[in-house]
Amino acid sequence: xxxxxxxxxxxxxxxxxxxxxxxxxxxxxxxxxxxxxxxxxxxxxxxxxxxxxxxxxxxxxxxxxxxxxxxxxxxxxxxxxxxxxxxxxxxxxxxxxxxxxxxxxxxxxxxxxxxxxxxxxxxxxxxxxxxxxxxxxxxxxxxxxxxxxxxxxxxxxxxxxxxxxxxxxxxxxxxxxxxxxxxxxxxxxxxxxxxxxxxxxxxxxxxxxxxxxxxxxxxxxxxxxxxxxxxxxxxxxxxxxxxxxxxxxxxxxxxxxxxxxxx
Amino acid sequence: xxxxxxxxxxxxxxxxxxxxxxxxxxxxxxxxxxxxxxxxxxxxxxxxxxxxxxxxxxxxxxxxxxxxxxxxxxxxxxxxxxxxxxxxxxxxxxxxxxxxxxxxxxxxxxxxxxxxxxxxxxxxxxxxxxxxxxxxxxxxxxxxxxxxxxxxxxxxxxxxxxxxxxxxxxxxxxxxxxxxxxxxxxxxxxxxxxxxxxxxxxxxxxxxxxxxxxxxxxxxxxxxxxxxxxxxxxxxxxxxxxxxxxxxxxxxxxxxxxxxxxxxxxxxxxxxxxxxxxxxxxxxxxxxxxxxxxxxxxxxxxxxxxxxxxxxxxxxxxxxxxxxxxxxxx
Numbered sequence: 043x044x045x046x047x048x049x050x051x052x053x054x055x056x057x058x059x060x061x062x063x064x065x066x067x068x069x070x071x072x073x074x075x076x077x078x079x080x081x082x083x084x085x086x087x088x089x090x091x092x093x094x095x096x097x098x099x100x101x102x103x104x105x106x107x108x109x110x111x112x113x114x115x116x117x118x119x120x121x122x123x124x125x126x127x128x129x130x131x132x133x134x135x136x137x138x139x140x141x142x143x144x145x146x147x148x149x150x151x152x153x154x155x156x157x158x159x160x161x162x163x164x165x166x167x168x169x170x171x172x173x174x175x176x177x178x179x180x181x182x183x184x185x186x187x188x189x190x191x192x193x194x195x196x197x198x199x200x201x202x203x204x205x206x207x208x209x210x211x212x213x214x215x216x217x218x219x220x221x222x223x224x225x226x227x228x229x230x231x232x233x234x235x236x237x238x239x240x241x242x243x244x245x246x247x248x249x250x251x252x253x254x255x256x257x258x259x260x261x262x263x264x265x266x267x268x269x270x271x272x273x274x275x276x277x278x279x280x281x282x283x284x285x286x287x288x289x290x291x292x293x294x295x296x297x298x299x300x301x302x303x304x305x
Numbered sequence: 306x307x308x309x310x311x312x313x314x315x316x317x318x319x320x321x322x323x324x325x326x327x328x329x330x331x332x333x334x335x336x337x338x339x340x341x342x343x344x345x346x347x348x349x350x351x352x353x354x355x356x357x358x359x360x361x362x363x364x365x366x367x368x369x370x371x372x373x374x375x376x377x378x379x380x381x382x383x384x385x386x387x388x389x390x391x392x393x394x395x396x397x398x399x400x401x402x403x404x405x406x407x408x409x410x411x412x413x414x415x416x417x418x419x420x421x422x423x424x425x426x427x428x429x430x431x432x433x434x435x436x437x438x439x440x441x442x443x444x445x446x447x448x449x450x451x452x453x454x455x456x457x458x459x460x461x462x463x464x465x466x467x468x469x470x471x472x473x474x475x476x477x478x479x480x481x482x483x484x485x486x487x488x489x490x491x492x493x494x495x496x497x498x499x500x501x502x503x504x505x506x507x508x509x510x511x512x513x514x515x516x517x518x519x520x521x522x523x524x525x526x527x528x529x530x531x532x533x534x535x536x537x538x539x540x541x542x543x544x545x546x547x548x549x550x551x552x553x554x555x556x557x558x559x560x561x562x563x564x565x566x567x568x569x570x571x572x573x574x575x576x577x578x579x580x581x582x583x584x585x586x587x588x589x590x591x592x593x594x595x596x597x598x599x600x601x602x603x604x605x606x607x608x609x610x611x612x613x614x615x616x617x618x619x620x621x622x623x624x625x626x627x628x629x630x631x632x633x634x635x
Contacts, residue, residue: 195408196405200471203396204426214422
């Protein structure tokens with residue numbers, strides 16, 4: 043699985059960034075500013091303030107991974123809980139929450155994120171929260187759909203006939219049976235969260251300088267796009283590969299978890 | 306006659322559908338004594354399963370609604386007690402096994418832990434003891450190599466094995482009183498069917514519980530039941546001891562059912578099975594009269610007006626039919 047391989051590499055880099063990075067990502071060596079890649083011991087060159095690009099991208103991996111995991115955790119926990127309750131109990135709660143979800147879905151994803159960041163204030167933590175909230179609808183929808191399908195199944199009736207309570211039925215009977223579609227969506231969601239956080243930082247609404255965040259790195263060096271291609275391109279390439287990795291992993295997971303696609 | 310374990314009196318259940326109100330159960334009464342096997346017989350859609358699910362209030366509400374009657378279990382009306390109290394009864398005093406063993410077990414957990422879960426719900430057992438008890442239950446339902454099967458997932462077991470696991474689950478209580486078996490053998494092939502029935506009978510004797518067996522198979526009835534209640538379109542039309550029903554079927558529907566079996570002597574002569582003419586009435590448009598009136602060979606004018614009161618033919622043999630006085634009682 044290509045996706046798993048890519049993500050494994052990114053994960054290792056994220057965890058061991060301090061050991062692997064050749065330089066401190068914040069140290070500025072002004073004399074070496076805008077060194078092209080593969081010269082003077084700078085494998086990926088340096089940026090306009092003389093900071094090592096490779097080290098910054100490695101530390102950026104850390105930040106991107108944390109953003110992906112945290113925002114997807116927020117989105118899937120809240121969305122999953124809402125979807126579970128709505129699907130299981132139905133009725134008025136279901137109708138109200140699903141209409142709220144419909145309203146959230148009516149906003150373009152990135153616009154919704156920007157609105158929430160604007161309300162909370164621009165910072166990396168708030169960006170994570172905003173991305174997480176924007177992702178709530180999809181998890182709520184998926185969870186509700188799975189719960190609606192599962193709660194009608196014979197084993198749920200059987201366990202109810204054996205004296206199981208609503209809570210037990212929801213969280214220990216039905217929940218494990220909904221994890222397959224949820225985990226696929228969560229994997230794809232991490233990729234999208236990384237992309238969104240890069241976009242937010244590019245717009246100045248996410249990470250603030252001098253944090254080595256990929257989107258911010260692109261934004262702060264965009265004036266050099268014609269003279270020093272690497273400072274703009276390389277963080278973009280890193281984002282591309284990370285998102286691609288998560289998407290491939292998500293597709294792979296779906297193939298593994300969906301019995302209909304198995305031979 | 307001793308006090309019945311379970312007594313259902315004039316149970317009525319409605320379902321609201323897009324087409325209108327379906328009066329699925331229109332006044333069903335029967336009783337089961339301790340240690341007895343009552344077979345609830347009838348064709349698909351006559352309300353057997355709805356009756357069974359009503360006992361522990363497992364009818365999906367909405368669209369279903371229990372609109373009348375009493376369900377007395379050991380003298381307590383199950384329709385009146387609060388949900389938590391009923392939940393304590395489910396799986397401990399009254400347990401159910403279902404028609405589809407293939408889908409009635411949670412696919413994501415090993416069978417052993419599913420049995421342990423039920424034990425831990427209903428008793429204050431320690432985990433180790435629950436494990437030991439679960440193993441002994443698997444042994445009791447005659448699952449070979451229970452130690453190895455304990456960690457098996459449902460999809461690794463055959464249909465017959467899964468039905469045994471379902472039975473083990475239903476028995477996972479300190480004091481089982483009534484087991485409701487909703488067509489437990491319908492989805493299984495004939496040899497396995499015989500094994501499961503033998504197992505149920507064997508367990509019933511060992512544990513001394515009563516069994517409500519829901520089936521449409523008269524062969525199964527003859528084999529395991531003590532008493533029979535014949536249902537047709539939401540009503541019980543005849544109830545009695547199994548040999549009386551088979552020897553002296555008194556309701557025209559029961560007679561039709563038995564005549565349509567290959568064991569009917571008529572079949573040997575004509576080589577043709579006798580069928581009941583017509584088909585089951587639409588439960589939405591069906592009126593207050595006897596639901597069998599439109600197919601009955603003995604139909605009379607009063608049949609379509611109101612459902613008859615029961616006629617007692619013998620000790621413990623009741624029939625709900627107007628045409629009964631004219632029939633010679635043998």
